[in-house]
Amino acid sequence: MAPTPRDRLAASVRYLGPKLVQFAFVIWATYTVTFLLIHFLPGDPVLAALSLKGGDATTTDPAELAALRAQYGLDGSLWQQYVGHFVSALRGDLGVSIATGQPVADMVARALPNTAAVAVLALVLGVVTAVVITFLAFVSPWRWLRQTLLQIPPLGAATPAFLSGLVLVSVFSFGLGWFPSSGSRSPLGVVLPAITLALPVGAIFFQVFSAAVLDARKGPYVFTAVAKSLGTGTIFLRHVLRNSLLPSVTILGLLIGYLAGGTAVVETVFSRDGIGRITVDAVLARDTNVIQGVVLVVALVYSVVNLLVDLSYGLIDPRTRLALVGRRAGSARVAAARDTAVVES
C-alpha cells in the first residue's frame, strides 16, 4: 500500500509539529527567564551607564533620564517592556546597546561570523581527531596500544583553555611564527583559537564515541562481520561508525550549544571579536539590551541545532525513520510480535 501525498503530509506534520512547538517554547522560555533575571537584579542599567561615563558624582536631570530610558526601550511598566521587547525581537530588532549606542542586532551580526568560524573549525578538528584516535584504537591488534590511545583525550578535557591557548600562542606564534597570536583580521588567526577549543570539545565527543565503538567491537554484529572476513578498516567504516554515531550525535548537539556561547575565554585569550567577547563586555557594563540579545541569538542557534540533530536520527537510524519513507507502513513491529508463526510457516 503506497502512501498518498496527503498521508505523507499528515505524517510529516505529526512528526515535525511537536518538535516545532518545543523549538518555539525554548526560545520563548529563554527570553522570559533572561528578562526576569535582568529586571530583578538590583540597580538601574541606565543610571549605571551614566555613572560609568561621568563618574559617581554625576547629577542627572530626571527628564533627560526619562528620554534615555525611552531611547533604550527601558521605559514603561515591566509588562509593557516584556511584550514590547518580544515583539520587536520577533521583527529582528534587538534594541540599542546602552554602552555603545549601536543596534544590538548589528553588533551580534558582526561578531557571529568570527565566533562561527572558530566554533565550526573547532568542532570539525575535535570530531575528526576523536574519530581518528578511536579508529586507531579499534584496529590496534595490541591491547596496550589501545589502552594508551584511549587515555590521550581525557587530557584535552582536563587542560583549561587559557593554559592550552597560551602554550599554543607561545609555541606557534612567538616560537615558530606560523600563526598570528591575536586579532581576527588575518584568516589564519582562526586556527589557534579553534585548536584550543577543539581540545575539550573533541575530548567530550571522544568519550561518548569511543565507548560506543569499543562496545560494538565486542558485539555480535561485529562478530558476524569478522566471520565474513571483512577487513578491520571496512568493519569500522561500514558497520561500526554509523552505529556508534547514534549516541554521539546527541552529545554533538550539546557541544554546538556550548560552542555558541562558550567561546568567551578563548576570545579573551586571543583578543578576537566574537559573541563571547560581547557577552563579557556587556555583563561588565550592565548592558542589559546586549545581554538579552546575545542570549536570544544563542538560544536560537542551540534550538536550531537540536532540531537538526533530531532530524538526523532519522537519516542515520532506519528504526526511527519515518515509516512513510519506507515502502511498508510501520506495521512490521506488530506483525513481528504477533504473527511470527504465520510468517515462519
Place this chain on the structure above:
Amino acid sequence: MTRPDTGDALLRVTDLHIDYDTRSGITRAVRGVGFTVAPGAIVAVVGESGSGKSTISQALVRRLPDGGRIVSGSISFDGRDLVTMPDRALRRIRGADIGFVPQDPSNSLNPLMKVGEQIAESLRLHRGLNRADAAAAAVRILDEVGIPDAASRAGQYPHKLSGGMRQRVLIGVAWSCSPRLVIADEPTSALDVTVQRHVLDRLETLARDQGTAVILVTHDLAIAADRADQILVMQAGRIVEQGTPADVLGAPSHPYTRELVAAAPGLTSGRLAPRPASAQGDAYAAAARSRLTLAFRASATATSVPDILAVDDLTKTYSLRQPAGGAKTLTAVDAVSFAVPRGSTFAIVGESGSGKTTTARIAARIVTPDSGRIRFDGQDISSVAGEELRQLRRRIQVVYQNPFGSLDPTMSVERLVDEPLRAFKVGNRSQRARCGSCSPPCASTPPSWTAGPRSSPAGSASASPSRGRWHSAPSCWFWTSPCRPWTCRCRSRSCNCSWTCRWSSA
C-alpha cells in the same frame, strides 16, 4: 559418518587448549580437546553453559573474546593449520570456506544495513562479484533460506524481520559462498520452539544439499540426537564422550552424559516428582520453616475457598504508537478466565506473543488490566493499592524469564536474596544475613555470596532471588518461562528447586 583418525577428515582438531586471562587469574576453558569432522557430516557439540563448547566454535574462526588465547594444539582445516596461519590467508578461508551462524539473531545483524546488502557484502568480498550481481545473488540466497517475498525483504532493515527470519538471513550469510564447513553456535536457543524446527530444517537441508559439514553447538540433547551424525559431549573443557547419537544416548558410558540424558525433557518421559526438603543442621532455618508451614496450613484450613487465585474475563490492550498512521491497538489478553486451586501447579502454555506473560503479570498485579477481576485468596485484588498492594506483593511472587537482566548487577547475591526481607522488615540484620546464606532448598552451591550475580552461572543466578522470596512466605508463585535460556541440566535442577519450595510450604 565420521570415525576418528581417518585420513580424509575436513577438520581435525588435535589436543586444543584455550585459556582466558581474567582479572582473577587464568581460566582453562578448553583442556585438550580433539575431534575430526568428515566432509558433509553434521557433528553436534553438546554440553551445559560454561563447558567450553562456544569457546571451541569461536576458536575455529580464530576470534576469541578479549583475553582468550589458544595455548596449544592445532586446528587443521583441509590440511592447513588455522592456528598458525597468517591473517591474510585465514581471511581467504573464513567466510568463504568456513561459515558461521551466531547465537543471537536479534543483535548479530547490523541494524543500520539492509539485509540483502549484508549478504551481498560477503559475495563481493569472496566471490569478486560486482554490486548488481551480488545484490541479485543475495536475493536468490534469501529465497533459498526460505524468506518469502525475498526481493522486497532484501531491501529491508533487520528490525522489520522476526527473530526466525533474522536467523535465516544469518544462515544465508554463512552459506553465501558455498562453504565446506559451517559452525552453528546455538543457532536456535533464542527462538520459539515452533520456529526452531523450521530454522533447523532449513539448516539441515542446506547442509545435505550442498554437502556442507556442520558443527552444531547446542545445549539441547534432543536437537543433537535428531540432527547429528556424531555427538561430542563436553564437560568442563573436555570431551567426555563421543560417538553416534545411538551410542551416546542409547548407552551413555560417562556419568555426566547419563545425567544429561536423564535431564533432557524430550528424551525421557519421566515426570518431575516432588521431593521432600529438609533443613537439617540449621536450627534457625528449621524453626523458620516449621513456623511458616504451620501458619500456612492454619490459614489453608481456616478458609473454605478452594481456589487461591481466580481471574475472570481479563482484557488488556496496548496501543502501539507508530511514526505514521497514528496508534494501533494490540489486544494482548482477550477475555481470559481461569482458576488456580490452592497448592497446585498451573501451567499457561503458548508461543511468544500469545499473551501468557501479560496474563501472569496482570494476575500478579504488576500490570493493570483494562477490564476483568482478579480474586486472590477469596479477596478481590483488582483494585487494591498503596500499602495493601505492597503487602500483597509478599504473598504473590514472580520468577522471571531472564536471569541475566532481572538481577541488579551492582548488588551482591547475598543482598539480592535478603532484599525482600529488608523491604518487609522480616527479622533483624543478623537473622537476615543467616537467612541469605542458610542451607538452601536448591542444590546449587553459589561460587561466592559476596560476588555479583554476573559471576554465577544462569541456573544459580535465577535460583538465588527465589530463595529470598521464599523466605518471605508467599502463597502463590508465578514462573514466567523461568528456564528458557538454560541448559537442560540447569532446568531440571531449578524446577526441582521450585518443587522443593512448594512442597515445604504447602
